[in-house]
Every structure is written in structure tokens, then in C-alpha cells.
Amino acid sequence: MVKRALPRRFYDRDALDVAPELLNKLLVANGVSARLVEVEAYRGHDDPGAHSFRGQTPRNATMFGKPGLLYVYFSYGMHWCANAVCGPGTTPHAVLLRAAAPVAGLETMRARRTKARRDVDLCRGPGSLGQAFGFDRSFDGADLTRGSVCIVDDGVPPPVSPGVSPRVGLAVGKGDERAYRFFVRGDPHLSRAGSAPRSNPRRPS
DNA sequence: ACCGGGATGTTCT
DNA sequence: GAACATCCCGGTG
Numbered sequence: 001m002v003k004r005a006l007p008r009r010f011y012d013r014d015a016l017d018v019a020p021e022l023l024n025k026l027l028v029a030n031g032v033s034a035r036l037v038e039v040e041a042y043r044g045h046d047d048p049g050a051h052s053f054r055g056q057t058p059r060n061a062t063m064f065g066k067p068g069l070l071y072v073y074f075s076y077g078m079h080w081c082a083n084a085v086c087g088p089g090t091t092p093h094a095v096l097l098r099a100a101a102p103v104a105g106l107e108t109m110r111a112r113r114t115k116a117r118r119d120v121d122l123c124r125g126p127g128s129l130g131q132a133f134g135f136d137r138s139f140d141g142a143d144l145t146r147g148s149v150c151i152v153d154d155g156v157p158p159p160v161s162p163g164v165s166p167r168v169g170l171a172v173g174k175g176d177e178r179a180y181r182f183f184v185r186g187d188p189h190l191s192r193a194g195s196a197p198r199s200n201p202r203r204p205s
Numbered sequence: 206a207c208c209g210g211g212a213t214g215t216t217c218t
Numbered sequence: 219g220a221a222c223a224t225c226c227c228g229g230t231g
Contacts, residue, residue: 040223049223059216076224078212083223096223115226127224169223191224208230215220 005150011067015041015093016088022084022095022158029142029149030134032105034123035156036189038098038183040167042083042090047058049167049175052092062141063092065074070149072130072140079127080135084144084151098126098168098181108134125191159184163194 011018019041026033042050044063051060051073060070067087071094075081083094083118095147100123109122109132116122116132123129142149163183169189172174183190 042223051223054217057216073223074215077215078223079224081223098223111225131225167223174223192219206230206231208228210227210229212224214224218219 003152003154005145005152008068008099010085012087015043015095016122018086019095021158021185022160023129023162023182025157026154031108032133033103034100036100037187038095040096040098041180042096042186044093047175049170051070063094064090068143068145070144071137071144075127081126082130082135096126097129098139099124099159099189099191100129120188124189136174
């Protein structure tokens with residue numbers, strides 16, 4: 001079985017098509033690797049939940065780059081979250097990497113994730129995943145198809161019938177109703193169980 | 206298990 | 219000043 005980084009053509013499509021196919025792929029970076037079990041699609045100009053909705057800014061510039069780049073952004077003043085930039089072309093679509101099952105470099109992940117009590121929590125949630133991989137601003141714009149940061153197909157197929165649900169953490173009216181979250185059903189590493197994300201605490205009053 | 210709140214800083218209004 | 223693609227802890231049931 002030859003492990004190979006996913007080619008650019010894999011990413012050069014609508015994030016809604018790429019997202020479910022990223023499930024069970026291996027994220028390899030910074031001395032560790034983990035199998036993706038939960039992702040979310042963010043769809044450019046038409047998606048009020050996407051950073052790119054209001055156009056290009058210094059923060060989201062990588063989303064407007066070529067498919068196959070890693071878009072890393074700083075969230076809530078303390079977390080680094082990672083996306084795979086999609087397409088087609090320079091359409092600013094992206095797939096947020098929300099949760100993964102640790103595969104290699106567990107000791108390194110534990111050292112980075114000092115708050116995680118169990119290994120199942122090492123990459124559980126986008127902020128936790130970013131911490132386990134040691135992501136920061138320097139990873140923004142990394143090329144997933146050429147460099148040491150990559151997503152690998154090691155022969156495990158995506159689920160035939162992935163779980164689908166609304167995305168997590170979006171405010172009401174900002175795309176929260178769209179079923180753009182995809183996950184491996186029943187996987188113990190999901191950021192939240194099954195298809196019922198916690199209701200949004202920032203409801204309009 | 207569920208829920209509320211604090212941490213912490215960049216981005217946008 | 220408010221919002222934010224979050225996480226963790228402590229209180230309650």
C-alpha cells in the first residue's frame with residue numbers, strides 16, 4: 001500500500017464534495033498524525049458562516065488561494081483551527097478539520113495537549129486538533145500536496161454513509177441551518193456525539 | 206449529563 | 219464595543 005498525499009485535483013472542487021471524502025484520510029504534520037473523523041464545509045461567497053462571505057481580508061487570504069493549501073486561523077483568542085482550501089479554482093471554499101483519531105506521535109500530542117485527560121480527547125474539536133498538531137500562524141498557507149504538512153490516502157475508504165448535520169458553533173442566521181457537517185458515525189473521537197450539535201448559546205433575545 | 210461563565214485577542218462594525 | 223467556525227472548569231441534578 002503506497003501512501004501518497006492527496007493531489008491538487010482532489011481539492012479543486014466544491015467543499016461540499018470534498019468534505020465527506022476527507023473522512024478517514026490521514027492528516028500528517030509536525031511529528032504527529034491522526035485520522036479525520038469530523039469535518040465541515042464552508043462555501044465562499046454564498047455561505048454566511050464562511051470567513052470568506054464578506055470578501056478577502058488579511059486573515060482569510062489563504063482561502064482565496066489555490067486548492068490544496070492549509071488555511072489556519074486564530075479563534076477566540078486562543079485556538080488555532082485548520083482548514084483544507086478547496087475550489088473549484090480560486091473559489092474560496094474550505095473544509096474545517098474538526099476532529100480526528102490519533103494514529104502516531106501520541107506522546108507528542110499529549111505533551112502539547114496538557115489539559116487532555118484521555119487520548120480520545122487529543123484531537124477532539126478544531127481547537128484541540130490544532131493544539132495537538134502544534135499549528136500556529138506559520139502553518140497558514142502550507143501546501144498540503146507538496147510539503148511535510150499533508151493529508152494522505154492510506155487506503156481506508158470514507159464511510160459509505162457518513163453522518164450529516166448542521167455545523168457547530170454558528171450563530172442563528174449565519175448558516176447554522178445548513179447540513180454541512182460530515183462525520184464518521186459512532187466514532188468515539190467526535191467533538192460531539194452524533195447529529196445533534198449543542199444548541200447555540202448566542203440566540204437572539 | 207447538562208449548563209453557565211471565563212479565558213483571551215483578532216477582526217469587524 | 220461586539221462578535222467570534224472554542225475549550226475547560228465548576229456547579230447542579
